[in-house]
Amino acid sequence: MSDARSILKEVFGYDEFREPQGAIVDTLLDGEDALVVMPTGGGKSLCYQLPALLREGTGVVVSPLIALMQDQVAAMAELGIAACYLNSTLSPEAAADVTRRYLHGELDLLYIAPERLIQERSVQLFQQREPALFAIDEAHCVSQWGHDFRADYLQLSMLHELFPLVPRIALTATADERTRLEICRRLNLEDAAQFVCGFDRPNIQYRITQKDNEKRQLLQFLHNEHAEDSGIVYCLSRNKVDKTAHWLQQQGFQALPYHAGMSAEQRQHHQQRFLREDGIVMVATIAFGMGIDKPDVRFVAHLDLPKSVESYYQETGRAGRDGKPATAWMCYGLQDVIKLRQMLDDSSAEESFKRIEQHRLNAMLGLCEITSCRRQALLSYFGEQLLSQCGNCDTCLKPVDTWDGTEAVQKALSCVYRTGQRFGTNHIIDVLRGSDNEKIRQWHHQQLSTYGIGKDMDANQWRSVFRQLIARGYLKVDFDHYNALRLTEQCRALLRGDERIALRRDSREATLRPARANRDSTVSPEDKHLWDALKELRTALAEQHGVPPYVIFHDATLMEMVELRPQNPAALRRINGVGDAKLERYGEQFLALLGNFGTTGDGPAFNFPEYSGL
Numbered sequence: 045m046s047d048a049r050s051i052l053k054e055v056f057g058y059d060e061f062r063e064p065q066g067a068i069v070d071t072l073l074d075g076e077d078a079l080v081v082m083p084t085g086g087g088k089s090l091c092y093q094l095p096a097l098l099r100e101g102t103g104v105v106v107s108p109l110i111a112l113m114q115d116q117v118a119a120m121a122e123l124g125i126a127a128c129y130l131n132s133t134l135s136p137e138a139a140a141d142v143t144r145r146y147l148h149g150e151l152d153l154l155y156i157a158p159e160r161l162i163q164e165r166s167v168q169l170f171q172q173r174e175p176a177l178f179a180i181d182e183a184h185c186v187s188q189w190g191h192d193f194r195a196d197y198l199q200l201s202m203l204h205e206l207f208p209l210v211p212r213i214a215l216t217a218t219a220d221e222r223t224r225l226e227i228c229r230r231l232n233l234e235d236a237a238q239f240v241c242g243f244d245r246p247n248i249q250y251r252i253t254q255k256d257n258e259k260r261q262l263l264q265f266l267h268n269e270h271a272e273d274s275g276i277v278y279c280l281s282r283n284k285v286d287k288t289a290h291w292l293q294q295q296g297f298q299a300l301p302y303h304a305g306m307s308a309e310q311r312q313h314h315q316q317r318f319l320r321e322d323g324i325v326m327v328a329t330i331a332f333g334m335g336i337d338k339p340d341v342r343f344v345a346h347l348d349l350p351k352s353v354e355s356y357y358q359e360t361g362r363a364g365r366d367g368k369p370a371t372a373w374m375c376y377g378l379q380d381v382i383k384l385r386q387m388l389d390d391s392s393a394e395e396s397f398k399r400i401e402q403h404r405l406n407a408m409l410g411l412c413e414i415t416s417c418r419r420q421a422l423l424s425y426f427g428e429q430l431l432s433q434c435g436n437c438d439t440c441l442k443p444v445d446t447w448d449g450t451e452a453v454q455k456a457l458s459c460v461y462r463t464g465q466r467f468g469t470n471h472i473i474d475v476l477r478g479s480d481n482e483k484i485r486q487w488h489h490q491q492l493s494t495y496g497i498g499k500d501m502d503a504n505q506w507r508s509v510f511r512q513l514i515a516r517g518y519l520k521v522d523f524d525h526y527n528a529l530r531l532t533e534q535c536r537a538l539l540r541g542d543e544r545i546a547l548r549r550d551s552r553e554a555t556l557r558p559a560r561a562n563r564d565s566t567v568s569p570e571d572k573h574l575w576d577a578l579k580e581l582r583t584a585l586a587e588q589h590g591v592p593p594y595v596i597f598h599d600a601t602l603m604e605m606v607e608l609r610p611q612n613p614a615a616l617r618r619i620n621g622v623g624d625a626k627l628e629r630y631g632e633q634f635l636a637l638l639g640n641f642g643t644t645g646d647g648p649a650f651n652f653p654e655y656s657g658l
C-alpha cells in the first residue's frame with residue numbers, strides 16, 4: 045500500500061485516494077478481480093492505471109471509444125506513463141511497432157478496441173506475454189438492454205478462460221441493478237469483489253423548467269449563469285441541433301453542432317475544439333458525449349426530454365466531473381411528451397420492448413412533474429435513499445406552488461369525453477375557452493355543455509393542465525387518430541369526484557444562481573490577474589503539446605497555485621495535481637510566473653511575461 049501511495053503522489057500528483065480507490069487498487073494488486081460501479085467523475089481510471097504501473101507487465105484497457113484513445117494516450121504521456129493504443133485507425137506499420145514495444149515490455153498501458161482484442165492475433169500476443177491486468181471500461185456495453193450494447197463485448201468472457209491468472213476489472217457508471225448483474229454474468233465476474241459507489245453528484249444543480257419560449261429561456265440561462273463556460277446543449281433531432289447551433293453563434297456564443305448526420309471528420313474536428321478550447325458550447329444529439337472526460341463542462345442543457353431517467357442521469361452527469369459547481373438545466377413542455385410518446389409508438393420494436401420504454405419514459409415524466417426534491421427522486425430511482433432534501437435543485441431552492449386542480453381537471457376530462465375522444469389538445473382548449481372558429485362550427489361544438497366552461501383560465505394554463513394529465517397517465521394520446529386525447533381507467537375516481545388532484549403551478553423561471561460576475565467566488569478580484577495569467581500559460585503549453593488544457597493542469601490545481609503561491613519546486617510539488625513528470629516539464633515556467641506575483645495578492649510585480657516564444 046505504501047508503494048501505491050507514493051506512486052499516487054509521484055505520478056498522479058494526488059495526496060489521497062478517493063473512496064474506494066485504495067481498496068480497488070489493493071484488490072488488483074492481490075491478483076483478484078473487481079467490478080467497479082462509480083458515477084462519472086468518481087475517478088475510475090486511476091483504479092486500473094495505478095495497479096498497471098505496480099504489477100509486472102502491461103495493463104490492457106478495453107474501450108469502445110476509439111476516437112478518444114489518442115487523447116488518453118497523450119494524457120498518460122504527460123504523466124510520464126508509457127501508453128499506446130491498438131485499433132483500426134493505426135497503419136499496419138504503426139500497429140507492428142506497438143506490438144513490438146508490448147512484447148519488449150516497454151508499455152505500462154495498452155488501450156485496445158474490443159473488436160481488436162477478440163482477434164486471434166491479439167490473443168496470441170497476450171499469450172506470448174501476459175498482461176498485468178485487463179481493464180474492461182464502459183462494461184455496461186455487454187448489456188443487451190442498454191442503449192450502448194456492443195456484440196464484441198460478449199466475447200470478452202473468454203479472457204477469464206484464456207488468462208485465469210490475470211486480474212480483471214470491469215468499470216461502468218451505469219447504476220441499475222439489472223445491468224450490474226448482467227455484467228457479472230456475461231463477463232464471468234460473479235466472484236469479483238464489488239465496489240458500488242453512491243450515485244449522488246452533489247455539485248450538480250438539477251433544474252427542470254416549463255417551456256414557453258425555449259430559445260429565449262436558453263439564452264437567459266446562458267447569459268445569466270454560464271456566459272463564458274463550456275457546456276453541452278442536447279436536442280432530439282439533427283435539424284434542431286443545426287438550427288440551435290447557428291442561432292447561438294448569431295447570439296455571440298462559440299457554439300458548434302454535433303450529430304450523426306455530419307461527416308466523421310467534422311465531428312472529430314468539433315469534438316477536438318470542445319476539448320481543447322475554453323468556453324465552447326456543443327449543441328448535440330445524444331450521439332455526443334459517451335466517454336467524453338472533459339472535467340470542466342459547467343452545464344448540460346436539455347432542450348428536449350431524454351427518453352429515460354437513466355439517460356437523463358448519464359447526460360447530465362457529463363457536467364462537473366471536476367467536482368466544482370455545475371448546472372443540469374432542462375426545459376420541457378407538452379409537445380415533448382407527445383413527440384416522445386409518438387416516436388415510441390412508431391418504432392418497429394417488439395411490444396414487450398416498447399412497454400419497457402414506455403415505463404421508462406413515464407418515470408422520466410414523473411421526475412419532471414414532481415413537486416418535491418429532484419435529487420431525492422433521482423437517487424431513489426437508482427435504489428438510493430437521500431434522507432433530507434438536497435437544497436441544490438430547483439424545487440428545493442424555490443418550492444413549487446401547487447393548486448387544487450380538481451375542478452379544472454373535471455372540466456377538461458368531461459370536455460374530452462363530450463367531444464368523442466377524437467380531438468387533440470388545441471381543439472379541446474378552444475372548446476373549453478369558448479372560442480369561435482371554423483372547426484368548432486363544423487362539429488357544432490358550441491352546442492356542447494362543456495363549451496366555454498373554462499373561460500376563467502388562459503390557453504397556457506390549460507396546456508399546463510393537459511401536460512400534467514398526460515404526464516401522469518390520466519389521458520393518453522392516440523397517434524393513429526391525429527393525436528386525439530383519450531381517457532384512461534385512472535380517470536374514473538376523478539370524474540366521480542372521489543379523488544382530488546393537486547397540480548403544479550407553472551411559473552416563470554427565477555434565476556437561481558447569482559450572475560456570473562459575482563459567482564467566481566473562488567477567485568477574488570485581486571487574484572484575477574494571476575488566475576488569468578496561469579490559464580494563459582496553460583493554454584500556450586497545451587497548444588505546444590497538442591493536448592487539451594486540462595491535461596496540463598486542472599482548474600483546481602491552478603486555483604491551489606493562486607491560493608498558496610508556491611515559490612520553489614518543493615512547494616509546487618505539494619500542490620494537488622502536480623506529480624514528478626509535470627514538475628519537471630512545467631515547473632520552471634509556472635514558478636517563473638508565480639515569482640512575478642510574489643506571495644501576496646497585489647497583482648503582478650512587473651509586466652506579464654511573453655508566451656509567444658513558447
Ligand code: ADP
Binds near residue numbers: 087
Ligand atoms: P471517471 O472515469 O470515473 O468518470 P476519471 O477517472 O476521469 O473519472 O476521474 C475524474 C477526475 O478526478 C479526473 O480529472 C481525475 O484526475 C480526478 N481524480 C481521480 N482520482 C483522484 C484523487 N485521488 N485525487 C484527486 N483527483 C482525482
Ligand code: ZN
Binds near residue numbers: 435
Ligand atoms: Zn433538492
